[in-house]
Amino acid sequence: MSAAVESGFHSRMSAYGDFAEKVGPQDSQGGLIDALCEVARAANQHEDLPGPLEDLFEYVLNHRLGLKRREPNAVEGLVERLYDAFEFIKKDIDENIWDLLDEDVDPVSLEYVHSLISRSIQGYLNCLKSLESADGTEDKDKFGKDSFKYLNGFYHGLERLMYLNERKSFEESEKKAINDAETDIEMKNQFAGQEDLYDLKINASLIKE
Amino acid sequence: MMQSTPDTNILIYGIVGSENEHQRRLGEDYLDLRNDDEHRIFVFDEVVNEYKKVLKEQIAYIRPRLVIAERHESFEKAEQNHRDDRIADNFWDEVKRYFSPENCLAEVTKYKNGRISSMQRRVNDMTPVEDKYSLDKEKISRIEDELTSSDENVETDSMILYRLFLLAEDKGDITCVSEDGHLNGTDIETVEDIVDLESFSKEVCVADLKDFFDKQS
DSSP, rough: HHHHHHHTTTHHHHHHHHHHHHHHOOHHHHHHHHHHHHHHHHHHHHHHHOHHHHHHHHHHHHTTTHHTOOOHHHHHHHHHHHHHHHHHHHHHHHHHHGGGGTEEEEEEEHHHHHHHHHHHHHHHHHHHHHHHGSSSSHHHHHHHHHHHHHHHHHHHHHHHHHHHHHSSSSHHHHHHHHHHHHHHHHHHHTTTTTTHHHHOOOOOOOOOO | TTTTSSSSSHHHHHHHHHHHHHHHHHHHHHHHHHHTTTTEEEETTTTTHHHHHHHHHHHHHHHHHHHHHHHHHHHHHHHHHHHHHHTTTHHHHHHHHSSOOGGGGHHHHHHHHHHHHHHHHHHHHOOOOSOOOOOOOHHHHHHHOOOSSSSSSHHHHHHHHHHHHHHHHHHHOOOEEEEOOEEEEEEEEHHHHHHTTTTOOOOOOEEEEEEEEOOOO
């Protein structure tokens, strides 16, 4: 039995994949809340759901009405549990994804997909953190816009991970696409709100330090 | 710390091609050039993606060893069944020097994320959000007409060239070395005329990566 199976990583990976697929990348906080409310009941029936994910869905089920009404206390509690859930997922993936190497997954391909998932989640965690100081509606709208790209990266990364688990390696073009997706997330982050610059795909770097 | 770990220097080896002895030597010559007194700025087009590619490949070489080292809490155990890798040897030595086997997996992951963030910050420093290099759309269009490339990136390429002149005016002489050569063939003097900066006295040139190194040899 491989280390990934033995440690339960395969099972958790499958749970994360289901979560990402069913909730999907949402481009607004309202959209995310609605999606979570829709899937919480079904997701809670998943076997071996990791603790923080279980807490998240239990919270959504217990505060469904408040969340639908966007009551501030309910939403605050949701953000806290979203943070805990994604922090757990990131730590789990950072530490245990490498067990897949025992199953002949190509190390370079795994490095690529890990990077996309890990950095996407970190970006999303930063978004959630920024909500603590968000004041008005404008800030919360920005959260939706910014968080979309990170959730999209997470979703895309997990989809690639499932694919890699089956195929064991990526073609060069597939690696490049993942690399580009990761860079795209970083570029969008820096130029948020600056559409002209966002479209500028310049990737130059000063060599002289 | 970690002087011989993946960084821009290793990137040069990766881009130039470590399989080729001649190009490896040119990479070493490039490193000497960096240390000369001219302080010419070298701007590598599209380097971030290439940097990440080389970085990930470097780490991937040693990742299986890291897994074994952490599981057995022993670097020696990890080395028993792995042949030394020509490129990642130094990196592996640095990992052993600076990290303990019990947490080397996580530490190298943190290192990878840190290097990528650092490179991205360097890119973003060059193109700040509050862009002092405001670009005239009409000039961008005229530069596009001069480019030999006709693919979908032609507008981006014209903006890169335009920015090079603004950056040179600000910072000094610039050589732009393009990893895939798509900026080559452009008459840089014509671009300079289009950009039309008053009292511009700096030098901007563009070169294909391979040609750049050939000129230095």
